[in-house]
Amino acid sequence: MLYNQPNPLEVRLLSRRFGLPNSQSIETYLANEGYKAFEKAIGMSQEDIISEVKASGLRGRGGAGFPTGLKWGFVPRQSPKPKYIMVNADESEPGTCKDRLLIEYDPHQLIEGCLIAGLAVGAQQGYVYIRGEYRYLIEVMDRAIEEAYARGYLGDNILGRGVKFNLATHSGAGAYECGEESALLESFEGKRGNPRIRPPFPAVAGAYASPTILNNVETFCAVPPIILNGGAYFAGLGTPKNGGTRFFCLSGHINKPGVYELPMGFNLMRMINEVGGGMRNGRKLKAVIPGGSSCPVLKADECDLAMDYDTLAAAKSMLGSGGVVVMDEDTCMVKAALRIMRFYAHESCGWCIPCREGTTWLRKLLQRFHEGMGTRSDIVLIGDLSRNMLGRTFCPLGDAAALPTISIVEKWREEFEAHLDGKPCPYEKSSRLVAV
Amino acid sequence: MTFSPELEARFERFLAKYPAERKRSATIPMLIYAQDEVGSITTELVAEVAKRCDITPLQVEEVVGFYSMLHRHKPMGKYHVQICTNISCLLVGGAELYEQACKKLHLGHKEVSADGFISLEEVECIGACSWAPAIQINYDFYHDVTPAQLDKLLDGLQAGKRPEEITEVAKVNC
Numbered sequence: 001m002l003y004n005q006p007n008p009l010e011v012r013l014l015s016r017r018f019g020l021p022n023s024q025s026i027e028t029y030l031a032n033e034g035y036k037a038f039e040k041a042i043g044m045s046q047e048d049i050i051s052e053v054k055a056s057g058l059r060g061r062g063g064a065g066f067p068t069g070l071k072w073g074f075v076p077r078q079s080p081k082p083k084y085i086m087v088n089a090d091e092s093e094p095g096t097c098k099d100r101l102l103i104e105y106d107p108h109q110l111i112e113g114c115l116i117a118g119l120a121v122g123a124q125q126g127y128v129y130i131r132g133e134y135r136y137l138i139e140v141m142d143r144a145i146e147e148a149y150a151r152g153y154l155g156d157n158i159l160g161r162g163v164k165f166n167l168a169t170h171s172g173a174g175a176y177e178c179g180e181e182s183a184l185l186e187s188f189e190g191k192r193g194n195p196r197i198r199p200p201f202p203a204v205a206g207a208y209a210s211p212t213i214l215n216n217v218e219t220f221c222a223v224p225p226i227i228l229n230g231g232a233y234f235a236g237l238g239t240p241k242n243g244g245t246r247f248f249c250l251s252g253h254i255n256k257p258g259v260y261e262l263p264m265g266f267n268l269m270r271m272i273n274e275v276g277g278g279m280r281n282g283r284k285l286k287a288v289i290p291g292g293s294s295c296p297v298l299k300a301d302e303c304d305l306a307m308d309y310d311t312l313a314a315a316k317s318m319l320g321s322g323g324v325v326v327m328d329e330d331t332c333m334v335k336a337a338l339r340i341m342r343f344y345a346h347e348s349c350g351w352c353i354p355c356r357e358g359t360t361w362l363r364k365l366l367q368r369f370h371e372g373m374g375t376r377s378d379i380v381l382i383g384d385l386s387r388n389m390l391g392r393t394f395c396p397l398g399d400a401a402a403l404p405t406i407s408i409v410e411k412w413r414e415e416f417e418a419h420l421d422g423k424p425c426p427y428e429k430s431s432r433l434v435a436v
Numbered sequence: 437m438t439f440s441p442e443l444e445a446r447f448e449r450f451l452a453k454y455p456a457e458r459k460r461s462a463t464i465p466m467l468i469y470a471q472d473e474v475g476s477i478t479t480e481l482v483a484e485v486a487k488r489c490d491i492t493p494l495q496v497e498e499v500v501g502f503y504s505m506l507h508r509h510k511p512m513g514k515y516h517v518q519i520c521t522n523i524s525c526l527l528v529g530g531a532e533l534y535e536q537a538c539k540k541l542h543l544g545h546k547e548v549s550a551d552g553f554i555s556l557e558e559v560e561c562i563g564a565c566s567w568a569p570a571i572q573i574n575y576d577f578y579h580d581v582t583p584a585q586l587d588k589l590l591d592g593l594q595a596g597k598r599p600e601e602i603t604e605v606a607k608v609n610c
Contacts, residue, residue: 001608003566003567003579003608004566004567024610082455091563092560092561092563093561094522094523094524094560094561094565095523095524095561095565096561096563096565097563097564097565097566097567099563100563100564104609104610127453131563132468132503132505133505133562133563133572133575134563135575136575136576136577136609136610140610168453170453170461170465171464171465171468171469172464172503173464173467173468173503173504173505173506174503174504174505174506175502175503175504176560176561187464188461189458189460189461190460190461190462190463190464190489190491190495190499191460191495191498191499192498192499192501192502193502193503208455208458249565249566250566251524251527251565251566251568252524252527252528253527253528257565257566257567257568258566258567259566289523293522293523293561323524323565325523325524325527325565327527331527335526336523336526339521339522339523339526340523343522343523343560343561346560347560349502
């Protein structure tokens with residue numbers, strides 16, 4: 001059963017097998033073009049696979065949007081150490097719930113993506129790092145891996161073609177920070193999920209200080225259709241330099257929230273109105289988080305734009321992880337900023353002081369503000385503190401906490417002022433003042 | 437320390453996943469699966485995992501302190517009710533569900549009922565944003581939860597039922 005109905009505006013490429021009977025099974029997969037891309041890739045050179053991925057315009061779906069083919073090209077050809085494929089299935093960005101579906105409905109597509117990545121860089125071992133909360137998906141993935149071994153699509157001599165590739169799942173245990181690539185690798189090695197300084201990047205020194213390709217689930221899942229249909233076909237689905245389709249997770253105050261696969265560059269207002277069924281209860285749109293809680297928030301009048309990496313960057317926000325959170329006119333933006341900051345304060349790993357201290361103080365300031373005990377100078381302080389975190393941490397968590405906060409303070413300053421002088425939150429039905 | 441044969445077999449599979457000199461990689465998976473059986477991360481368990489992964493107990497403690505799903509000393513309830521109040525859930529009533537559960541169960545964040553059957557936790561994003569508000573009981577997901585459904589689930593648990601016996605509200609994951 002699908003968690004939400006598909007929409008006719010979708011371009012279902014990675015999700016084309018979703019909803020088929022028994023879509024998790026290798027039988028369904030094989031009957032629907034499964035492992036065909038891998039068989040094709042066996043006959044290709046490493047350079048050809050990588051140039052096909054480069055030509056596709058595929059960019060990292062985890063949030064950073066780094067060109068995937070370029071990343072793969074950084075792995076040294078000759079390495080005295082074994083190379084690794086690492087799947088980031090630690091999906092934890094608030095607003096994002098797409099990797100769950102890719103594993104739940106079509107786990108073999110992910111396995112095939114790993115196999116092709118393995119061929120492309122000469123890796124013979126892969127791991128799928130799945131967040132601990134997704135226990136049932138670890139079971140789904142384990143079953144699929146077992147099927148793939150039984151049918152000869154994983155192992156020491158795959159399909160008798162002399163290809164070796166082994167794949168295993170790995171469970172996390174509850175830490176947003178471990179979705180950050182270097183923290184994920186630390187966690188994978190059995191340590192606290194603190195980030196590493198880069199360079200060296202994982203392509204050179206990743207898991208066990210060995211060359212490692214680390215990508216998001218959706219990124220790996222895009223690889224089989226790219227190899228099967230050609231990079232140019234995939235690129236043509238999107239906008240220039242932003243190839244393909246991507247999963248958008250619509251949530252918040254809309255009529256038809258859900259995960260939809262849409263072409264890159266799909267207009268955000270159309271996404272809200274035509275795919276998401278418009279605003280709930282006829283209310284007006286106030287704000288949209290375009291790609292997970294780490295992104296600067298857009299005002300309603302900024303939302304008539306194409307959802308791709310470059311357009312969002314030009315609008316001083318980010319496409320991020322595809323989590324589109326829609327807020328209506330009755331949303332208190334101070335409360336939204338507070339909830340987001342509570343999250344980052346909880347999830348900061350504590351490694352870098354600007355992030356550890358900054359998120360904690362910002363949480364306290366925003367809490368005080370929302371309770372009506374803020375001062376006018378606090379508005380400036382919230383902005384200053386956030387800006388002082390930018391670029392001063394090992395990993396992007398500090399920026400992720402600062403960016404939405406800065407955007408909310410700058411764009412909705414009047415809402416902060418409405419909370420001044422002990423006034424109760426204008427959006428709360430009952431006013432509850434809690435002493436700090 | 438002795439575990440069930442199933443868990444022992446699982447540990448063996450875990451250790452086989454990683455290169456022989458990289459047993460430490462099995463630390464976190466071992467801890468979380470062992471916790472499901474033992475109830476919490478006990479001192480004895482820390483020592484046992486350290487021994488099996490060829491590291492010191494302190495190195496295991498470091499890890500336990502970092503991950504929010506690992507509970508040192510105090511076990512959570514047999515049925516751990518986790519309610520997400522992060523942004524997507526907040527917008528559609530997640531925080532109200534959490535308050536409702538607090539009042540009904542007379543429990544706060546990470547508190548356990550006297551009989552050890554139910555515990556409550558306000559959790560960060562569990563990856564069900566498009567089907568919010570969402571909760572998890574142990575590892576099972578419940579999507580688009582209404583206050584009435586939450587009442588049914590909590591009533592059932594308080595009457596000593598297992599979640600799968602509460603037929604009015606079904607988990608969504610396979």
